[in-house]
Amino acid sequence: MKYISTRGQVPPVSFSTAIAQGLAPDGGLYLPATLPDLAPFLKDWESFSYAQLCEAFMAVFATDIDRAELKSIVERSYTKFDHADIAPIQKLSDDLFVLELFHGPTLAFKDFALQFLGNLYEAQIARTGNPISVLGATSGDTGAAAIHGLLGKTGVKTFILYPDGRVSPLQERQMTCTGADNVFPLAIKGSFDDAQAAMKTVFEDHAFAAEVGLSAVNSINLARILAQCVYYLSAFFRLPAEIREDVTFVVPTGNFGNVLAGWLVQRMGVPIKGFRVATNQNDILHRLFQTGIYQLDEVAPSLAPSMDIQVASNFERFLYYAEGCDSAKVREVISTFKQTGKYVFEDFKSDGISSSRTNDAEIGAIIKRVYEQYGYIADPHTACGFTGDFDGPQLVLSTAHPAKFPDTIVDAIGQESTHPSLETLKAREIVKHAVEPTPAAIKAFMRAH
Structure with missing residues (x-):
């Protein structure tokens, strides 16, 4: 299978090349040249x-990776999860379910x-002998x-990079x-959007990217989106058969x-009814889906900091398909x-996605x-x-463990939610590096380390 850029100005590439580059040379995001039909496999x-x-x-999708090697990569990837089902579903009522996605090593x-x-990159380095420098920006998780x-x-x-x-x-x-000693947390002044913008500019410097073996971990990297597709499939299969398509x-x-991964699964033939984008007070996506204006x-700091974002990178991938691959x-x-x-947008195509907005006061309530x-503790993002108002059965994706936001x-509820892995962190020394959110400062730091 070949992979193309959303901006259509570079030749198709292999899976391994798309993953290694992260961002396409024309500034676009990689996507499969054609979406496969999964219906025959379900x-x-x-x-x-x-x-x-x-x-x-x-x-x-990974058609240029040996199947035995792929099997090994996958098997190693889910050994550190603390639940046998990896992505379990909790039933709160007959028409309300929670998909728990916080049982991995960082509880998100x-x-x-x-x-x-991480295992995919390790296998790639073993094959090529070429070391890599991974650059990412984060709003938290x-x-x-x-x-x-x-x-x-x-x-x-x-x-x-983090704000x-x-x-x-x-x-x-x-x-x-x-x-x-191979990890460098870079604290910047500003917002996640500032960090993400600087990161993307660094990736656009192709000479620097080649110099340091630059690779991406943000969801601009297609491997992130594809790996997230799997828990939508898993959830669909684990829902009660009589209601799963509703x-x-x-x-x-x-x-x-996150929602893009599910939407792609739906476009590949899995009969999911639809999706609701749930934003916090940083609501550019809610405003888009309600008004057609992007x-x-x-950015307003909130109780759900991982969603304190205004420029949603993966909207570009959605836009490519919603606009007929134009x-x-x-x-x-x-x-x-x-x-x-x-x-x-003169005629914005929401394509089966609705939206909602929640401010800080509402999150606590x-x-x-x-x-x-329900006796269930939801973290601020899941809240x-x-x-x-729910129209029919709902599956809420729980994106982080509540103990991360004590x-x-x-x-909200007058009691703590705890997790052993977080308790051990409190006694450890914080090591971080202050860096200006400019491409020049970031590249200088990376060259020096």
Whole structure:
């Protein structure tokens, strides 16, 4: 299978090349040249374990990787999860379910993709002998998951940009208390959007990318999206058979990568009814789906910091398909938005996705209500998924363990949520590096380390 850029100005590449580059040379994001039809496989796949399902799904896309090697990569990727089902579903009522995506080593949904990507990179280095420098930007969970996915990987240096003071204390400790000498947490002044913009500019310097062996861990990397597709398949199979095709998947959303994975699975023939994008008060996506206007606003720090994002990178992939695979239209939208901070769609195609918005006051009230009604503790991001009136059965994706946000949980329900792995972090030393959020400063730091 070949992979193309959303902007259509570079030749198709192999899976391994798309993953190694992360961002296409024309600035676009990689996608499969054609989306496969998964419908013929669903009956056989329904009985698979999570690892078997991941291997079968990824084999459709990673056609230039030996199947035995792929099997080994997948099997190693899910050994550190603390639940036998990997992505279990909790039933709160006959028409309300929660998909728990926080049983990985950093207690966030990012572990599903980044444990896989870390092993994929390790296999790539073993094949080629070429070391890599991984650069990422995080609003909270990606950084920790990337670091833990790459810990101990020979030939890998990991550089993670994050907005200083705008991630939770425990999220910061997960990034800065590893003690690993190949990990460099880079604290910047500003927002996640500032970090992500600087990171993308670094990737656009092709000479520098070649010099340091630059690779990506953010969801601009297609491997992230494909690995996340698997838990949508798994969830669909685990839902009660009599209602599974009537269930709306509700996805707490910041950078659009999570819900995009599910939407792609639907486009590949899995009969998921639809999706709801659940935003916090940083609601550029909610405003887009309600009005057809994609307009930048200031990032407002919130109780759900991993969603404190205004520029949603993966919207570009959605746009490519929603606009009929029209690369020229994608280039027009992205260029106009970059120059003016706004794009008005004459006929925006939401394509089966609805949206909701939750502010900080509502987040606390929802955590309290869900706990009192169901005895279930939702983290602040997951709480956004419980907003609004439900039309039919719902599956809310729980994207992080509530113990990562202790102050918010205590304020909402008057008691703590804890996890042993987080308790051990509190005694460790924080090691971080202050870096200006400019491409020049980031490249200088990477060259020096």
